Amino acid sequence: QVSLGIIEQRIDHDIESLISALKQTEEGGESGDGDWIVDQAHLPLVYDRVDSGHYYALRVGERVHYSRSVWDTTFEIKTLPIGATEQLQIVQVSGAVWLVRGVGIERGGQAMTLWVAEDVQDVLLQQNYVVGAIATLLLLTIFLMLVVQGRVIRYGFAKLDPVRESIQAGESANLIEPRRVPTEVAPLLKAIEGLIKRSTVQVERTRTSLGNLAHELKRPIQRLKWIAKDAQEASVKDELELLASELSHITQRELKRARIAGNPTPGRNFNPTEDLATFTEIFERIYQKPIHFESRYPKGALPFDRDDILELLGNLLDNAWRFAATEVQLHISPIEGGNAFEFCVEDDGPGVVQEQLELLSVRGLRLDELQQTETGSGLGISICQSIAASYQGRLEFSRSALGGLKVRATLGFSDQ
Numbered sequence: 001q002v003s004l005g006i007i008e009q010r011i012d013h014d015i016e017s018l019i020s021a022l023k024q025t026e027e028g029g030e031s032g033d034g035d036w037i038v039d040q041a042h043l044p045l046v047y048d049r050v051d052s053g054h055y056y057a058l059r060v061g062e063r064v065h066y067s068r069s070v071w072d073t074t075f076e077i078k079t080l081p082i083g084a085t086e087q088l089q090i091v092q093v094s095g096a097v098w099l100v101r102g103v104g105i106e107r108g109g110q111a112m113t114l115w116v117a118e119d120v121q122d123v124l125l126q127q128n129y130v131v132g133a134i135a136t137l138l139l140l141t142i143f144l145m146l147v148v149q150g151r152v153i154r155y156g157f158a159k160l161d162p163v164r165e166s167i168q169a170g171e172s173a174n175l176i177e178p179r180r181v182p183t184e185v186a187p188l189l190k191a192i193e194g195l196i197k198r199s200t201v202q203v204e205r206t207r208t209s210l211g212n213l214a215h216e217l218k219r220p221i222q223r224l225k226w227i228a229k230d231a232q233e234a235s236v237k238d239e240l241e242l243l244a245s246e247l248s249h250i251t252q253r254e255l256k257r258a259r260i261a262g263n264p265t266p267g268r269n270f271n272p273t274e275d276l277a278t279f280t281e282i283f284e285r286i287y288q289k290p291i292h293f294e295s296r297y298p299k300g301a302l303p304f305d306r307d308d309i310l311e312l313l314g315n316l317l318d319n320a321w322r323f324a325a326t327e328v329q330l331h332i333s334p335i336e337g338g339n340a341f342e343f344c345v346e347d348d349g350p351g352v353v354q355e356q357l358e359l360l361s362v363r364g365l366r367l368d369e370l371q372q373t374e375t376g377s378g379l380g381i382s383i384c385q386s387i388a389a390s391y392q393g394r395l396e397f398s399r400s401a402l403g404g405l406k407v408r409a410t411l412g413f414s415d416q
Contacts, residue, residue: 003123003126003127004088007099007123011118015114015116017044018043020042021042022036022039022058022107024107035060036058036060036107037058038065047069048068051069052069054067054069055070055098055117056114057075057114059113059114059115061112064077077113079113080102080113085103085104086102086103093117096121097119097124098120156182163189220247225241227240268307269306270301270310271300271306273297273300279314280293286318286321287321287322291328292328295330296331297330297331303413303414304391304411308387309343312343312384312388316407317345319347319405320349322349323347323404323405324349327347327348329345339412339413342408342410343409346401346402347404348402351404352405357397357399360397388409391411391412391413393409393411395407
């Protein structure tokens with residue numbers, strides 16, 4: 001636009017110069033019938049050189065006078081009324097691009113139209129080149145800015161990776177360290193750290209309370225057994241012994257769950273290599289029988305909460321160990337074509353009849369309600385079903401190739 005503005009000013013200046021150079025030929029004399037032309041003596045040289053890029057055309061009546069620079073090029077000349085000025089126009093003439101302006105004037109009582117043009121093709125090409133270069137430079141600058149900004153953002157968020165790893169590893173005490181995280185997110189991380197610590201303390205306090213309660217119930221249960229032995233009526237004695245047996249089973253179960261779960265670690269992912277190491281020792285100490293434990297699982301952490309999986313596998317392996325004769329198997333594997341893992345526990349115990357297998361799949365039904373024994377897996381299975389449901393999964397019960405019960409837990413997870 002700046003270049004075209006300069007050319008416009010030059011065209012307006014040339015129009016004034018050409019109007020000043022107008023003269024009437026001698027043929028007219030005093031009658032005024034002579035023709036009007038541009039005086040060559042006052043004509044700028046650019047209009048006298050062929051294809052100079054500067055052109056004019058003067059229409060007087062039906063006659064049109066062209067500058068020598070036009071040569072054999074022709075273009076339409078429109079007649080304008082006196083005093084009229086045609087706005088600048090860009091026109092195509094014989095493959096060239098001209099910027100044209102016309103004015104209507106009057107000399108010696110004669111109306112005439114003067115058109116002045118300048119070839120702006122090179123100017124437009126240069127202008128387009130400059131615009132293209134600026135646009136390219138601008139796009140490159142924006143691209144580089146985006147690349148740099150992306151790296152800056154990635155570098156900034158990379159500082160949060162140790163925080164995520166600390167949360168997954170259960171190391172919430174070291175979540176916030178100087179120069180470890182961006183100052184902008186430090187308050188948020190401090191709030192998360194406080195929430196994790198409070199949650200850990202609450203869970204630990206709850207488990208400790210349950211363990212203490214189970215320990216405290218041992219003495220009343222023992223006294224209840226003594227009272228049952230001294231009871232005279234057989235019905236009362238049987239009822240008291242059954243009550244003492246149920247209470248003893250509950251306390252043993254809660255103490256066993258506390259030993260299996262260990263210290264609470266909210267937010268930490270389950271790692272089979274690290275977290276399954278103590279299961280064999282715990283169950284051998286509880287049941288005091290030689291069991292061959294075979295386990296297969298992927299290396300590294302799995303995308304599940306450690307406490308949830310320890311409780312799930314603790315209950316399933318507890319049931320398997322209790323009824324197994326010599327062997328218990330645990331297989332953990334990813335399911336192809338989906339975001340899910342399969343946890344499979346099998347034993348070589350007596351198993352469960354087909355009718356009871358179908359009933360076990362009914363949510364909330366307890367195995368000890370089917371067997372009517374104190375050694376059933378009732379509440380443990382119910383807890384496992386709840387954990388599986390929280391991961392959009394399910395429990396499936398079937399006959400194991402080892403001869404006992406096979407429990408298959410399918411748990412889903414999100415990529416996030």
